[in-house]
Amino acid sequence: MLTIRDLHARVEGNEILRGINLTVNAGEVHAIMGPNGSGKSTLAGVLAGRAAYSVTAGSVRFEGKDLLAMEPEDRAREGLFLAFQYPVEIPGVNNSYFLKSSLNAIRKHRGLEELDAVDFLTLIRQRMKLVEMDESFLNRPVNEGFSGGEKKRNEIFHMAVLEPRLAILDETDSGLDIDALKIVADGVNTLRRPDNATIVVTHYQRLLNYIVPDVVHVLVDGRIVKSGGKELALELEERGYDWVRENNARATVAG
Amino acid sequence: MPSEQQPMITWYEEQFGAFEKSLNGGRTSEIHALRRKGIAAFAALGFPTPRQEEWRFTNIAPITKTAFQPSRQSADLSIVEDRIRPLLLAGAWHLVFVNGQFAPSVSHLAGLPAGVMVSALSEALQKHPNEILPALGAVVRSDENAFTALNTAFLQEGAFIAVRDGMDVERPIQVLFAAHSPGGPTLIQPRNIVIGGARSRFTIVEQYVGVSEHPYLTNAVTEISLGARAVLEHDRVQEESLEAYHVDSLQVHLRRDCRYTSTAVSLGGAIARSTIGTVLDDEGIECTLNGLLLATGTQLLDSHTAIDHARPNCASHELYKSILDGQSHGVFNGKIFVRKDAQKTDAKQTNKTLLLSDDAVIDTKPQLEIFADDVKCTHGATVGQLDDEQIFYLRSRGIAEADARDILTYAFASDVIGRIAVEGVRTRLEPVIHARLSRARTTEHARVHQS
Ligand SMILES: Nc1ncnc2c1ncn2[C@@H]1O[C@H](COP(=O)(O)OP(=O)(O)OP(=O)(O)O)[C@@H](O)[C@H]1O
Ligand SMILES: [Mg+2]
Numbered sequence: 001m002l003t004i005r006d007l008h009a010r011v012e013g014n015e016i017l018r019g020i021n022l023t024v025n026a027g028e029v030h031a032i033m034g035p036n037g038s039g040k041s042t043l044a045g046v047l048a049g050r051a052a053y054s055v056t057a058g059s060v061r062f063e064g065k066d067l068l069a070m071e072p073e074d075r076a077r078e079g080l081f082l083a084f085q086y087p088v089e090i091p092g093v094n095n096s097y098f099l100k101s102s103l104n105a106i107r108k109h110r111g112l113e114e115l116d117a118v119d120f121l122t123l124i125r126q127r128m129k130l131v132e133m134d135e136s137f138l139n140r141p142v143n144e145g146f147s148g149g150e151k152k153r154n155e156i157f158h159m160a161v162l163e164p165r166l167a168i169l170d171e172t173d174s175g176l177d178i179d180a181l182k183i184v185a186d187g188v189n190t191l192r193r194p195d196n197a198t199i200v201v202t203h204y205q206r207l208l209n210y211i212v213p214d215v216v217h218v219l220v221d222g223r224i225v226k227s228g229g230k231e232l233a234l235e236l237e238e239r240g241y242d243w244v245r246e247n248n249a250r251a252t253v254a255g
Numbered sequence: 256m257p258s259e260q261q262p263m264i265t266w267y268e269e270q271f272g273a274f275e276k277s278l279n280g281g282r283t284s285e286i287h288a289l290r291r292k293g294i295a296a297f298a299a300l301g302f303p304t305p306r307q308e309e310w311r312f313t314n315i316a317p318i319t320k321t322a323f324q325p326s327r328q329s330a331d332l333s334i335v336e337d338r339i340r341p342l343l344l345a346g347a348w349h350l351v352f353v354n355g356q357f358a359p360s361v362s363h364l365a366g367l368p369a370g371v372m373v374s375a376l377s378e379a380l381q382k383h384p385n386e387i388l389p390a391l392g393a394v395v396r397s398d399e400n401a402f403t404a405l406n407t408a409f410l411q412e413g414a415f416i417a418v419r420d421g422m423d424v425e426r427p428i429q430v431l432f433a434a435h436s437p438g439g440p441t442l443i444q445p446r447n448i449v450i451g452g453a454r455s456r457f458t459i460v461e462q463y464v465g466v467s468e469h470p471y472l473t474n475a476v477t478e479i480s481l482g483a484r485a486v487l488e489h490d491r492v493q494e495e496s497l498e499a500y501h502v503d504s505l506q507v508h509l510r511r512d513c514r515y516t517s518t519a520v521s522l523g524g525a526i527a528r529s530t531i532g533t534v535l536d537d538e539g540i541e542c543t544l545n546g547l548l549l550a551t552g553t554q555l556l557d558s559h560t561a562i563d564h565a566r567p568n569c570a571s572h573e574l575y576k577s578i579l580d581g582q583s584h585g586v587f588n589g590k591i592f593v594r595k596d597a598q599k600t601d602a603k604q605t606n607k608t609l610l611l612s613d614d615a616v617i618d619t620k621p622q623l624e625i626f627a628d629d630v631k632c633t634h635g636a637t638v639g640q641l642d643d644e645q646i647f648y649l650r651s652r653g654i655a656e657a658d659a660r661d662i663l664t665y666a667f668a669s670d671v672i673g674r675i676a677v678e679g680v681r682t683r684l685e686p687v688i689h690a691r692l693s694r695a696r697t698t699e700h701a702r703v704h705q706s
Contacts, residue, residue, distance in 0.1 A: 076653035092666025
């Protein structure tokens, strides 16, 4: 589904991603962990098409297509979804109007008919239940005045409505209380299908108890320095990132 | 008066002469004395120039250089009636004018409740001259500036609305001025009088629409006076032709415990200047002025507002927003006077501008003059662009960039639009604004490609 090869990206002249290689297949869940500032959100942003980053080398193929050649909206229409680490507030744009524009743009791209008001409402009501979100959030401006946790939950609600092929959840767990974490994780699990995939960026192994990853990657200084099974997250929690850094340094010297 | 204006002044004096002749017997009436004062004041004042502080940012040379012909009885309304009907609000009383002339065939006033008068000013003057004459010029000084003077000189027609004490008018009163001027530059000068009795409650939609793209000048004057505890919601929509010019002056006189709200949306006109003056002339008054300017291309849209807190314990709220695209120019001037007497005044003014292009310009000037010491007055002005982070958020959910910009631009305007009192006005404006924005984008695109 997603193949990243030797991806390098800069922001304001600094090289942040320094040779990322990653393959995600349909049906898989990948976790990306790593210290603050290591480039996790940068990677997510480059995949979603954020303009501030310039890709200096490497390639990304998504469902057989050149992802980096596409506009952000086309990436979304092709099935990519980014749940933002810091969802922006959009005063004056009501949540359900926004979702309807978004869903219909995606449906149109896929040759499906636009949903009318009734079908749309039925769909979003059902998806709201999935993330146990109150209907009052539909008529509020997108994220405006939402608490930190409510914003994160709203992101997963959007994901549930848009049904992406590949979802990237950038620290969706940060800011969620324990109950909300479980609800969001249940939502993500319910939406899992053999033909879609998820990348979860997280600092906490706790989330991975609920959303069980097939592969865990450790990103340090713009590179994936270690990949392993779900036990890697536990090991990281115990030993910290210095352990992978040292390992990696030794491996680099040896190599 | 600058000497280069002499030919134009002579032109309007000649037009006045012709107008006088057409009046026959009307020349000796009291109202005609007022007109004569108007033309004299106009000739003495001359059109304002950018050297005058009030017109510093507003270059009206195209208006002062065009010989506009005062509109006469239009021959055939049927062509424009089809354009007017869709604009009529459901569930409202309709008072319609075409080129300043009353258009009975598209007006709907039958069945007005007793105590509510809505009619053409000319008709009201015929029927109740003694009541109406004193109201003319009671709120607006005819020699305030050249435009009010010129309006007074040709004073003849407009909307007359009077609501008796205690009357609650359920249905909105829509006053629609449609302009259709294919025969050369026409001068359309409505004079509107609104009198709200004590404890009356009513809603007015005042609308100017160009139904064809031709040059003309609307020069409107509206006088409103409200009695104690009256409540008036006043929606105003200016959608003149983009070839046209629009100048209007609204003066409002408010008495004890009144509530007056004006929400003005200004979209049309090559040059449009709107002046609002409100006098809070007793205690307990609440005055709200909302405004939205949307300019594209080379439009110049100007809003001057003045709120005069003459007495204690009144509140005023003002929210004006401008959206400027292309090479357009916006002007906002918001005066708030708090007189020495006006203790416990609570005045708040907010002005926000969204610049959609590098070539658009805003001149914004809050002007607070406060002579009382125990007051709460705040004002704030911001000028900004669309937020890249918000645009990216929308795009990352599949929304095309142009649509994302459109949605966010509309969102910027949405709080002002949300304050429009009549729902039918709101719902009609939404597609009109979207169309204007996307049209601006296409022409901008074409321009870039040509160069
Ligand atoms: N727009 C920007 N301008 C300057 N530096 C930036 C910008 N965006 C990211 N960076 C820098 O790039 C580096 C990687 O940032 P990124 O947000 O990808 O980290 P992260 O791994 O997501 O960290 P965290 O765990 O704290 O979310 C950081 O040093 C950050 O300061
Ligand atoms: Mg991050």
